Amino acid sequence: MTAAIRTRELSKDYLVGFWRPRPYRALDRLSIDVAPGDVFGFLGPNGAGKTTTLKLLMQLVFPTSGEAEILGRPLGDVSIRRRIGYLPENPYFYDHLTAEELLDYYGRLFGQSAADRRQRVGKTLDRLGIGAERRLPLRKFSKGMLQRVGLAQALLNDPEVVFLDEPMSGLDPLGRRDVRALILELRDQGRTIFFSSHILSDAEALCTRVAIVAKGRLAASGTLTDLKEFAIQGWELVMAGVPPEALERVRARARRVVTIGGDRYAIDLPPDGRPEELLRELTAAGATPVSLNPVRETLEDVFVRRVAEMGEGARS
């Protein structure tokens, strides 16, 4: 099966400095594969090369070496752009066009007929929650609204592969929930989604596979289950109304006890801490259980660990 997106040793040097320009390696031999139908999270700290990768794929900048394919076609192929959608980071469009006019314009570039455009534009704006504002000039749009317009133009042509650069940027919690639902909907429709982000909770919730880049190089890639160590690292037991003498006994067995507002305590136990026993003891002593959860490695833990490894390793 052809990969939806494939890069091989993709590299980009920028020349830095005015009098004696020296190459600055923004991206170093990136090789990733994205399968059709994947929701692929492209993660990394700021300046890691995420946006550079997206720009290389969109042919906004040209690679110094290496190659890449989208849907089996090499990067220079203009026809592939009918089948993809792209949302840039912090999108800006035009001051005086309305949202409707903008989408109509892009629709014409896709070669859509007038009737087709009218229908698609209306439908896409509806789906992104842009109502009567669609007739306002874009300079009057807030950041969140512009983000929605950006998503709308990325989806206008029913793309097979969607590229999103920081899709949650500028959105309030309601907006983020909407976009998350949208991404899942796109996944259910069988589209491939490639998005870059530094918000790991989103990636954890949405992605089937991720890649972590730092300082221009690939630090890790694979499914979430591949990357995260699944072993239980501890238990978190939350109890309310623990009598003081029982609390002393708890402190001896726990790694840490944290007071959470009022009379609730979050008790951090080691993996072999036998939480069920403690639960029964404290309940017998008069406390009320609130929750018991196993603690496993999060994506954030993986992220921090792998990025730190990149930093310590010598840069060749």
Add this chain to the structure above:
Amino acid sequence: MSAIGPVAAAVFRESVRDKVFYNLVLFGVLLVGASIVIGQLTAGQDVKIIKDLGLAATSLFGLFIAIFIGINLVSKEVERRSVYPLLAKPITRPQFIAGKYAGLLLTLLVNLAVMTVALYTVLYFLARGIPAPIQGAWDAPALDPALLKAVAMIFLELSVVTAVALFFSTYSSPMLSAIFTLGVYVVGQFNAELKRFDAIVDSPAAIAVAKACYYVLPDFSRFDVKLAVVHGVPVPGAFMAASAAYAAAYVAALLFGAMVIFARRDFK
């Protein structure tokens, strides 16, 4: 090919809704209207000064529009990164350049049309108040169709200026592009003087350089037929055709140059 039309339409819409455009056109029209008052100072030369002022204002404001809105075409679009989602669509970079240029030409055409209508309107009202025998002695009639020839030449001149502006804005910041374009315009006006450099300077090397510059740089003074038109001196069709060909050759050279520069540009 089909991408050029939508780009041109979008550029046109953006430009004509821009406050800068509105203000320039309004100011130009007001100036033409004011020429009726200024005409009172000229001891019976009203018709001449109205035509002179009208054509000069059309040329000057058209120049401002060509430079300021022309620079916006590419420079601002790159600066604000609205070029990112655009180039991710099925459009090649050369089509982008061609579409931008076509859109701005359309904007210029609208501006020139508005100024021309204003000029003819003022001339109409002037002519109504002046008896026929006096009008018969004028160098050229008030509602002279030859004025359109002058406007057409202004359009040709501005189409070259716009192409220059577009060319510079493919790789320079808006400020630098504006300065370079204005510089080329001024030098182009003096171009004819370069031919006669040998009368002023002795060094053969300097004269050779001047002659080379004369042929290569655009000669904007050849688009100026205002004096002839205002005084009723005929402007031959062959001259207009040759000027149009000259302008077209220049525009093509600049657009292709812009396409070449733009094609391999990284958008950081």
Add this chain to the structure above:
Amino acid sequence: MRGPAAAAALCLAAAVALHAAIDRWPAPAVDTPGLLYVRSPEAARRAALSYRGIAADVYWIRALQHFGSERLAGPGHVKDYSLLYPLLDLATTLDPYFSIAYRFGSIFLGEPYPGGPGRPDLAIALLKKGLAAQPAKWQYMQDLGFVYYWHLHDYHAAAEAFQRASEMPGAPNWMRPLAAVTLAEGGHRNASRALWTELAKSEEPWLRDSAVLRLAQLDAMDTMEAWKRAKDQGLNLPIPNDPSGTPFVLNPATGGIIVSPQSKLYPLPGQLEPPR
């Protein structure tokens, strides 16, 4: 905000009052030649880029203002027309087809002081420049003839100019007879009268007015001579009014009558010299 708004209005009022007060002070008595903006016509032509037509108009308006204000200035002012030729030269260098500038210059540059600068040589230079730009313009050749006739009294040159004018396309058919009359009777009042009568039909209002004035002056001179002849023969006629309605005055030197200094026809041709 009430405070700053009131302050702004107050300051503006103060500025206006100050402007009005400064205006009343006597201005420095220098007629700044900087009003020419640019000294050399060639430099002006280059600097104007493609806006030469309108630059020429500006200089034309300046020339009219300069000439008019000098001519109409009160008795305390020493008339100085020195800017007239440079301004007209600038206007015509910028716009070589500017026919009214050439013709205005031809009439008024030669005008003797205090009506004008009294420089017929400059008038001729200007007209020759106009003919260089438009060699077939009969009006310029006619004006050249006029300058030779009226200001330089060179009737041979005037006749030749009228003759050449009559051969140019579009020339009116009174040109040839005018040439003939000039040749035959140049300097005689009838020939002059013929010339001014034709000029009185011109489409330019200021040219018409000038011609009408000249004709009135010629009539005045006729009347003066007739009165003197009558007196010499012993007839003592009452002193009449001149064609403009003002009475003549006695001239003690000749015993004849002469146009009064209060008359609109004063001075008659040849009565005053410009200051050197």
